[in-house]
Amino acid sequence: MTKAPRTLTAILIAAALAAGAAAQTKPPATREMVLLCWQEFGELVPARIATVLVPFGSLEPHGVIPNGTDSLAPEAMARDIAARVDALIAPTLNYGMTEAMKAFPGAVSIPSDAYAPFAESVLDNLAANGFKNIIVLNGHGGNTAALNGAATKVANARRVRVLVINWWTLADDITKAVFKQNGGHAGNNETAYVQAFLPEFIHPERYKPEMATPNPAPSGAYYAVPVQSTILLYEKGQGYPTFDAGQAKEYFRKVNDRVAELILDTVKKWDLAGVYK
Numbered sequence: 001m002t003k004a005p006r007t008l009t010a011i012l013i014a015a016a017l018a019a020g021a022a023a024q025t026k027p028p029a030t031r032e033m034v035l036l037c038w039q040e041f042g043e044l045v046p047a048r049i050a051t052v053l054v055p056f057g058s059l060e061p062h063g064v065i066p067n068g069t070d071s072l073a074p075e076a077m078a079r080d081i082a083a084r085v086d087a088l089i090a091p092t093l094n095y096g097m098t099e100a101m102k103a104f105p106g107a108v109s110i111p112s113d114a115y116a117p118f119a120e121s122v123l124d125n126l127a128a129n130g131f132k133n134i135i136v137l138n139g140h141g142g143n144t145a146a147l148n149g150a151a152t153k154v155a156n157a158r159r160v161r162v163l164v165i166n167w168w169t170l171a172d173d174i175t176k177a178v179f180k181q182n183g184g185h186a187g188n189n190e191t192a193y194v195q196a197f198l199p200e201f202i203h204p205e206r207y208k209p210e211m212a213t214p215n216p217a218p219s220g221a222y223y224a225v226p227v228q229s230t231i232l233l234y235e236k237g238q239g240y241p242t243f244d245a246g247q248a249k250e251y252f253r254k255v256n257d258r259v260a261e262l263i264l265d266t267v268k269k270w271d272l273a274g275v276y277k
């Protein structure tokens with residue numbers, strides 16, 4: 001063999017390897033499961049993508065921001081971080097359990113005996129479809145116990161890894177850093193987060209500070225159904241919405257960075273431990 005063809009062969013092999021690598025690392029046409037056809041999905045999962053983000057929300061009153069805040073927030077979060085954590089995005093479950101707020105206009109509450117098995121089935125089906133890391137982006141505190149229960153069952157039955165994230169709690173220190181005080185349900189934190197991507201649906205003109213009530217203190221001191229306010233401050237005197245566009249952008253970015261960091265770190269630790277690989 002002469003020198004020239006050997007060089008040519010080497011070039012061709014290198015080109016073929018590069019093309020193969022490019023095809024492997026090429027991002028999917030979309031990361032949203034609802035937009036993929038079944039053939040595309042089959043090509044991606046599990047061979048190319050092992051992680052799915054699943055937003056779980058609620059339809060309930062939130063001060064002067066959208067009733068769908070608990071769904072809209074984790075959905076926007078999923079879109080913002082999906083590429084960073086190399087995940088697909090499952091459709092949002094827009095309904096949740098909100099018995100103490102169902103008296104307010106436009107609220108819908110699913111009873112726990114229907115919600116818990118439904119949520120479990122969603123996670124179970126995602127595992128059956130080949131995802132190894134199922135990341136629940138929860139937007140609503142009333143769902144947390146049911147989601148933790150579903151996560152535990154599905155993880156051990158299907159031998160997959162499930163992470164349930166309550167973003168407003170994970171972001172506790174970010175709330176205190178950005179607003180210089182604690183947050184609240186439909187307070188500074190949730191209002192800012194939604195304002196960052198849906199400013200036209202935030203209504204400061206409807207807001208009055210008396211629309212806010214601090215959570216019972218000490219915790220468990222009393223229980224009201226319906227709740228007397230839809231803005232519920234974690235701490236008395238703190239957490240009122242600020243409606244500040246700059247804070248909104250900063251908060252959205254910092255919260256999403258924190259959530260992405262937790263996901264990447266958790267998957268790394270699961271891999272290192274070799275559990276349900």
Ligand SMILES: [Zn+2]
Binds near residue numbers: 069139140185186
């Ligand atoms: Zn909320």
